[in-house]
Amino acid sequence: MHTNLVDKYNVPGPRYTSYPTVPYWDQETFSLKGWKHSVIQCFKNSNESKGISLYIHLPFCESMCTFCGCNKRITKRHTVETPYINTILKEWQLYLNLFETKPRIKELHLGGGTPTFFSPENLQSLIKGLFYSTASIETCEFSFEGHPNNTTKEHLQVLYDVGFRRVSFGVQDYNQKVQKAIHRIQPFEHVKHVTEVAREIGYTSIGHDIIFGLPFQTEEAVIHTIQKTKELLPDRLAFYSYAHVPWQKGNGQRGFNEVDLPTPEQKRRQYETGKQLLSTMGYVEIGMDHFALKSDSLYKAMENKSLHRNFMGYTVSNTTMMIGLGVSSISDSWQGFAQNVKNIEEYQNLVSEGIIPVYRGHLLTKKDETIRQHILNLMCHFKTDWSSNQLYFDELIDVSIRLKEMEYDGLVIITDTSIEVTEKGKPFIRNICMAFDLRLQHNKPETQLFSMTI
Ligand SMILES: C[S@@+](CC[C@H](N)C(=O)[O-])C[C@H]1O[C@@H](n2cnc3c(N)ncnc32)[C@H](O)[C@@H]1O
Numbered sequence: 065m066h067t068n069l070v071d072k073y074n075v076p077g078p079r080y081t082s083y084p085t086v087p088y089w090d091q092e093t094f095s096l097k098g099w100k101h102s103v104i105q106c107f108k109n110s111n112e113s114k115g116i117s118l119y120i121h122l123p124f125c126e127s128m129c130t131f132c133g134c135n136k137r138i139t140k141r142h143t144v145e146t147p148y149i150n151t152i153l154k155e156w157q158l159y160l161n162l163f164e165t166k167p168r169i170k171e172l173h174l175g176g177g178t179p180t181f182f183s184p185e186n187l188q189s190l191i192k193g194l195f196y197s198t199a200s201i202e203t204c205e206f207s208f209e210g211h212p213n214n215t216t217k218e219h220l221q222v223l224y225d226v227g228f229r230r231v232s233f234g235v236q237d238y239n240q241k242v243q244k245a246i247h248r249i250q251p252f253e254h255v256k257h258v259t260e261v262a263r264e265i266g267y268t269s270i271g272h273d274i275i276f277g278l279p280f281q282t283e284e285a286v287i288h289t290i291q292k293t294k295e296l297l298p299d300r301l302a303f304y305s306y307a308h309v310p311w312q313k314g315n316g317q318r319g320f321n322e323v324d325l326p327t328p329e330q331k332r333r334q335y336e337t338g339k340q341l342l343s344t345m346g347y348v349e350i351g352m353d354h355f356a357l358k359s360d361s362l363y364k365a366m367e368n369k370s371l372h373r374n375f376m377g378y379t380v381s382n383t384t385m386m387i388g389l390g391v392s393s394i395s396d397s398w399q400g401f402a403q404n405v406k407n408i409e410e411y412q413n414l415v416s417e418g419i420i421p422v423y424r425g426h427l428l429t430k431k432d433e434t435i436r437q438h439i440l441n442l443m444c445h446f447k448t449d450w451s452s453n454q455l456y457f458d459e460l461i462d463v464s465i466r467l468k469e470m471e472y473d474g475l476v477i478i479t480d481t482s483i484e485v486t487e488k489g490k491p492f493i494r495n496i497c498m499a500f501d502l503r504l505q506h507n508k509p510e511t512q513l514f515s516m517t518i
């Protein structure tokens with residue numbers, strides 16, 4: 065990656081876990097009634113053939129990491145666990161009431177916040193409660209996010225026993241100065257312990273999250289973190305660019321100063337060096353931010369072109385319907401999106417009144433559906449084409465014009481009916497997708513809504 069390319073393309077841009085992206089959802093045409101209708105339709109069309117995905121947001125953490133952009137509530141009071149789980153189960157019942165047959169859960173992810181804040185017993189009752197009214201399905205992808213500082217053998221065993229085979233652990237960086245600045249003291253030994261215990265129990269895919277671009281992080285720190293990672297060789301690695309979004313209310317990112325952050329050029333070098341090291345260790349880049357060993361299902365999905373991307377990130381399951389339960393969760397009915405309220409008390413009040421607790425959403429137009437498919441193709445396969453009429457839309461000519469400069473810079477190859485991202489273009493995938501994003505192009509934001517693309 066050349067410095068002048070970074071200067072040119074380092075602009076605010078979405079991460080495209082959905083299209084349209086959340087700030088561009090059209091509230092005018094969204095209603096709870098329309099949302100329920102789209103859920104019922106999608107369930108009818110896809111439950112038998114594909115099954116459905118469930119995302120459960122467990123928002124509590126005991127301690128605040130100052131870099132964190134997730135929706136969380138910091139508390140040490142574990143009395144919050146039971147009422148929260150009961151609310152999730154009630155919310156699930158509100159969705160079950162809409163279905164005529166039992167749902168087939170193909171994919172389930174516990175995210176947060178910190179799922180392992182909850183006791184193993186409470187997580188077990190949550191999963192048992194969710195499965196109570198569902199049809200069993202043999203090939204399922206169940207995963208959770210564990211904090212290495214509080215994931216116990218019991219957590220890993222209990223979740224394994226109910227079907228979980230995949231876990232990801234937040235690592236970020238092993239350098240002490242960085243850990244102090246992000247308020248997350250986490251020795252390597254903790255990560256080693258949980259990784260080894262998960263393997264002994266039988267988890268088949270273990271992931272680590274590491275980040276570059278953190279305050280006080282240097283290229284040497286990134287190299288050191290990756291070298292330590294090599295000792296444990298997780299099956300998957302998320303190598304995230306630190307998203308600095310201090311304007312998001314209440315996320316506690318103000319724990320350090322802007323001057324403590326690496327410059328865009330230093331950040332670029334951290335990414336380049338990290339990526340190169342990972343490749344020598346046998347990791348293959350999967351779409352944006354993700355790496356996997358060739359033995360992992362994510363790599364296999366990329367190879368056979370079945371990789372999919374949704375609000376949970378990259379996934380091997382091809383479900384089109386995803387129900388998000390819990391505070392701030394986003395659901396996807398393939399015809400529309402809806403997000404739950406972000407405040408825990410409001411969430412609990414709405415659910416106890418029998419109301420599906422969504423507060424905003426979007427119902428897709430035909431053109432949104434076409435553009436979503438192009439963006440999915442690019443994010444998952446680095447290529448899209450419109451040789452079939454289905455994926456043609458009038459503004460494609462403008463898209464090609466917008467990409468001309470990137471073609472000149474060797475980032476994309478444009479033909480009459482396709483766009484392909486080159487190796488050099490991969491770090492700029494968000495910028496390339498932005499050329500297709502008509503809602504963004506037609507209504508450029510006046511204030512910064514997204515993190516920087518590099
Ligand atoms: C919900 S946390 C993982 C589980 C657990 N809470 C933990 O911290 O270990 C999800 C992951 O998102 C990533 N993340 C959070 N905030 C981020 C940010 N501002 N920029 C980039 N990645 C971020 C981190 O790598 C983190 O491990």
Ligand code: SF4
Binds near residue numbers: 125128136177178211
């Ligand atoms: S990184 Fe994880 S533990 Fe830290 S505040 Fe965010 S969600 Fe909580």
